[in-house]
Amino acid sequence: MSNVTLTIGGRNYTVACASGEEAHVASLGQIIDDKIQSMGAAGTNETRQLLFAALLLADEVHEAKTAPRMPASAPAFDDSQAERLEAIAAKLEACASGLEG
Numbered sequence: 590m591s592n593v594t595l596t597i598g599g600r601n602y603t604v605a606c607a608s609g610e611e612a613h614v615a616s617l618g619q620i621i622d623d624k625i626q627s628m629g630a631a632g633t634n635e636t637r638q639l640l641f642a643a644l645l646l647a648d649e650v651h652e653a654k655t656a657p658r659m660p661a662s663a664p665a666f667d668d669s670q671a672e673r674l675e676a677i678a679a680k681l682e683a684c685a686s687g688l689e690g
Contacts, residue, residue: 597622598638621646633685641681648677
């Protein structure tokens with residue numbers, strides 16, 4: 590077993606992982622931190638930041654699993670998908686604002 594220290598939302602978290610998986614776990618932590626930074630969730634507590642980052646990432650995974658398979662020559666990401674993700678992000682931000690009072 591190894592330990593990896595992840596910096597997410599400005600805080601450090603030490604997590605255990607299997608030997609040889611350190612770089613993979615670190616890259617996953619970076620994805621989560623990037624998502625938090627892109628949300629611009631300044632002023633919200635870390636639990637809420639992690640919750641909304643997890644929801645956004647889970648939605649991306651869900652969309653990837655349920656999206657029809659495109660041929661290799663088709664673009665991987667089109668404008669309608671970008672608009673949908675932006676709409677989802679706006680809804681989550683509105684929910685967060687409502688919860689924060």
